[in-house]
Amino acid sequence: MYININDLSNKKNSSKEINVSLKPDMLFIGNSEIKTNKEIVFSGVTGRVDEMFYLDGKLSGELILMCSRCLEDFIYPIDIEIHEKFSAVPNDEDESVIFIDSDIINLTELIENNILMSLPIKKLCSEDCQGLCQSCGCNLNKKTCNCDNGNVDPRLEKLKELFFTE
Incomplete structure (x- = not known):
């Protein structure tokens, strides 16, 4: 899924709402460790302030993860706030700004990266999991x-x- 920011490029200060439901077959393709069984919902706003584009929103849904101790699948709810900045001008000063060379932002990749960054290193089905x-x-x-x-x-x-x- 892609966001076209071309209409925002023509104005100095503008924004538009984004409400997207990503189906399970759209996320984590080829990743056997993370699966989804329900839609992942993203609602937010993308906009432009001067030369900087931004994307702010909330991501919610459920993932199916494998426990690190017992290797059983379990449901892991996600509720993540996303705050990303983009620029068409390369910026070495601010590492949090993502460089884009076109008028299109890959929302699927952005959501996958934010989900992966929010996951715990050790994924446990419960705190008192006995393991194998x-x-x-x-x-x-x-x-x-x-x-x-x-x-x-x-x-x-x-x-x-x-x-x-x-």
Whole structure:
């Protein structure tokens, strides 16, 4: 999805509203870690002040992420505020300004980047997620296993006495 800012280019101070619903098949194509099952909704305003274009708005919806501990999919709600600045003139002073060389802004790419930047590094289905058993691989949130996790390298066996003294 693209935004044409050509009509804003002719005026010094102008703006227009944008209300977009992006369908699940429009975002994160080819990304197996992030999926959407519902529409992602963006509503905002794009405008121009002197030589600077801006895009301000709110993004909301739900993502399907994979938990970093148990590898199960879970629903992750998003509610993100987007504030972007664009300029047709290269600007080395302000790194937050995005350089555009045409009258078109790729809204899909912009939304994907803002979503990726807002995600936590460690994606967890819940704070108390138990993860997977290191021996048998079962999901410890759903069942307990009978694996003996007390295996210690024989070379380090003597160190065990430091922690378990009576």
